[in-house]
Amino acid sequence: MALTPVALPRVLCLGISDMAEKNFTQAMQPQKSRIIVHGALLRRLSPVVTIMAMLLVWHGITEWQLVSRILIPPPAEVLDSLVKALADGTLAKHTGTTLGEMIFGLLFGVSIGLAIGYAIAKAPLLEYILSPIIVAFQSTPIVAYAPLLIIIFGTGPSSKIVTTAVIVFFPSLVNTIVGIRGVSPRLRDLMRSLNAGRWQIFRKLELPSALPVILAGLKTSATLAVIGAVVGEFVGSGSGLGVLVITARSQYDTPLVYVTVLTMTAIALSLYGLVALVEWRLLHWQRRTA
Amino acid sequence: MFKLVRIVSLISFLGAWVASAQAPLVQERVLLTFIPNVQFAPFYVGIEDGFFAEAGFDVTLEHLQEPEVLDLVAVGQANFGIVSGEQVILARSRGRDVIYIFEWFQQYPVALVYSDALDLSDLRQLRGLKVGIPGRFGASYSGLTTLLSSAGLSETDIEVNEIGFNAAEVFCLGAVDAAMVYANNEPLQIRSRAQAGDCGPISDVEVITVASQVDLVSNGLIVSRDLLNTAPDNARRMARALQAALRLSINNPAQAYLASLAYVDTLPRDAALITELQAAAARQTEFLALEPGREAVAESRAELLRQLSAQFDPGVLTQFQVLLNTIELWDADQLGRSDLASWEAMRDTLALLGFLGDELGDLSDAFSNDYVMVRNA
Numbered sequence: 001m002a003l004t005p006v007a008l009p010r011v012l013c014l015g016i017s018d019m020a021e022k023n024f025t026q027a028m029q030p031q032k033s034r035i036i037v038h039g040a041l042l043r044r045l046s047p048v049v050t051i052m053a054m055l056l057v058w059h060g061i062t063e064w065q066l067v068s069r070i071l072i073p074p075p076a077e078v079l080d081s082l083v084k085a086l087a088d089g090t091l092a093k094h095t096g097t098t099l100g101e102m103i104f105g106l107l108f109g110v111s112i113g114l115a116i117g118y119a120i121a122k123a124p125l126l127e128y129i130l131s132p133i134i135v136a137f138q139s140t141p142i143v144a145y146a147p148l149l150i151i152i153f154g155t156g157p158s159s160k161i162v163t164t165a166v167i168v169f170f171p172s173l174v175n176t177i178v179g180i181r182g183v184s185p186r187l188r189d190l191m192r193s194l195n196a197g198r199w200q201i202f203r204k205l206e207l208p209s210a211l212p213v214i215l216a217g218l219k220t221s222a223t224l225a226v227i228g229a230v231v232g233e234f235v236g237s238g239s240g241l242g243v244l245v246i247t248a249r250s251q252y253d254t255p256l257v258y259v260t261v262l263t264m265t266a267i268a269l270s271l272y273g274l275v276a277l278v279e280w281r282l283l284h285w286q287r288r289t290a
Numbered sequence: 291m292f293k294l295v296r297i298v299s300l301i302s303f304l305g306a307w308v309a310s311a312q313a314p315l316v317q318e319r320v321l322l323t324f325i326p327n328v329q330f331a332p333f334y335v336g337i338e339d340g341f342f343a344e345a346g347f348d349v350t351l352e353h354l355q356e357p358e359v360l361d362l363v364a365v366g367q368a369n370f371g372i373v374s375g376e377q378v379i380l381a382r383s384r385g386r387d388v389i390y391i392f393e394w395f396q397q398y399p400v401a402l403v404y405s406d407a408l409d410l411s412d413l414r415q416l417r418g419l420k421v422g423i424p425g426r427f428g429a430s431y432s433g434l435t436t437l438l439s440s441a442g443l444s445e446t447d448i449e450v451n452e453i454g455f456n457a458a459e460v461f462c463l464g465a466v467d468a469a470m471v472y473a474n475n476e477p478l479q480i481r482s483r484a485q486a487g488d489c490g491p492i493s494d495v496e497v498i499t500v501a502s503q504v505d506l507v508s509n510g511l512i513v514s515r516d517l518l519n520t521a522p523d524n525a526r527r528m529a530r531a532l533q534a535a536l537r538l539s540i541n542n543p544a545q546a547y548l549a550s551l552a553y554v555d556t557l558p559r560d561a562a563l564i565t566e567l568q569a570a571a572a573r574q575t576e577f578l579a580l581e582p583g584r585e586a587v588a589e590s591r592a593e594l595l596r597q598l599s600a601q602f603d604p605g606v607l608t609q610f611q612v613l614l615n616t617i618e619l620w621d622a623d624q625l626g627r628s629d630l631a632s633w634e635a636m637r638d639t640l641a642l643l644g645f646l647g648d649e650l651g652d653l654s655d656a657f658s659n660d661y662v663m664v665r666n667a
């Protein structure tokens with residue numbers, strides 16, 4: 001038995017009468033609620049604490065010169081670079097480009113993933129027909145064929161959108177297949193016995209049942225979208241965070257490289273958070289049931 | 291007793307001599323850019339023909355991106371690296387104290403390639419054309435800026451397209467009118483495509499090298515200031531070993547190609563070609579014993595290509611031809627030396643692009659010719 005802060009005093013009081021134990025439990029209630037409140041607060045603060053600790057370690061590394069400043073610049077220099085990049089519009093311009101490519105790529109890739117995933121879930125023969133192509137695409141590192149996408153789709157944003165779409169497609173596809181196949185056959189039979197049509201079965205049963213799994217796939221896709229867009233930009237582009245990293249690196253502006261990488265992280269986290277929020281809103285019925 | 295002392299002394303002397311003769315080689319990483327390629331032949335020759343070992347080094351080669359090469363040398367994680375002079379200026383302007391001690395490429399390797407249907411006899415005719423570059427960074431961008439500047443133009447006078455390192459494909463698809471490329475490699479590929487009818491309407495190409503307009507400092511060997519302070523002799527021995535290997539590569543390209551086979555998997559290794567190159571290398575060694583001048587050696591290279599072209603398909607010889615083209619960019623009476631004017635021209639280009647940081651200081655501190663052998667190896 002794990003000894004929680006509440007369980008520990010109870011163990012120590014073994015052997016006291018039931019009444020005494022009841023009184024003890026009642027006396028402990030305010031303390032228990034305080035512990036719960038503190039626990040919730042700690043949970044909320046823990047990411048902040050982690051980030052603060054990381055910043056302190058980072059500062060310590062540069063302050064005591066454990067690693068050359070050429071490789072790891074001090075946090076203050078990175079902050080200065082961030083302020084400068086925000087002020088002169090560099091960061092906004094490149095972030096806007098990457099965000100645009102990501103969003104279009106995400107919409108494009110996820111839509112295709114959902115459609116093909118649903119079709120495969122309903123018609124297993126399709127899985128045999130399409131899986132060689134899908135697995136081949138997925139198992140080949142995108143950096144290997146991204147230059148080909150640039151040649152085929154041109155040097156404009158369309159090649160980056162396709163790169164993003166390719167990388168976000170697979171998690172959507174797999175989770176849609178798993179989600180739709182996971183729908184209870186008995187519930188499906190029940191719907192059919194009630195003369196529900198295909199659309200009704202989809203809307204009232206399949207979609208709500210598969211949604212948690214589909215949304216989990218969307219979370220993965222959202223974080224992968226940054227990788228897709230940036231890989232496309234690395235291969236050939238005039239704007240975007242991938243270009244900014246290359247430019248900053250080629251000019252030995254290490255703080256700006258850090259700013260760009262942190263911006264990519266922030267975008268990925270924000271997109272993940274956005275999908276989590278959508279999930280929280282859409283799956284409120286699940287929490288009610290629970 | 292006296293005899294015994296003499297024997298002991300003799301044994302001690304022989305022991306010391308054997309120990310010094312077997313002094314272990316110093317392990318050194320030399321950081322290169324790009325990927326293993328016949329263009330790095332002098333380094334393969336340096337290892338295979340024992341120039342580095344003779345200088346006391348057991349060299350291993352690693353390939354990284356230029357900024358990584360420079361930073362690893364700057365922080366002392368590697369002692370030697372190859373980068374372009376442009377990178378040295380940029381890095382020094384942001385606090386990296388690296389010194390360029392050997393100019394490997396005597397000519398800046400970047401060029402503008404365009405269809406022979408275009409008339410660009412005057413560079414001002416570039417106005418309004420679409421020009422492809424890998425991106426707004428690196429040697430190609432500096433080269434384009436220099437070309438434009440030499441014609442009194444700026445980037446706003448043309449349409450710049452960032453096409454990545456796909457110049458041959460994008461150019462042949464007709465997406466750009468001209469492209470910045472490496473003079474020793476891509477024009478050869480584009481020309482062979484064009485002549486095979488595989489480059490859209492383009493039947494042949496013309497090339498304008500940046501070096502024909504302005505002398506910019508190019509690729510060379512760098513070390514850190516710390517190394518020069520603590521072990522200047524190591525820097526000197528490495529520079530001179532590279533100088534000797536480079537001279538042999540220039541003088542005997544067949545031998546350089548054969549040395550490259552162990553490092554570059556993609557080189558054609560047709561048995562007939564290798565046999566022919568081995569014979570050519572042996573003949574060239576005999577020829578070099580006569581101490582011919584640079585022009586005579588250049589003629590011998592051209593003659594070798596003519597002989598090989600009569601026997602082998604162009605596809606088999608492409609990489610050998612890349613090597614010969616690259617040798618033209620390396621060759622000079624005095625190898626390894628760079629001059630202040632070429633550094634200043636590069637600095638001016640980078641200043642024009644607004645890429646320089648605040649810490650550049652005196653440009654003459656960025657390079658040194660003290661580590662090069664004055665007479666050619």
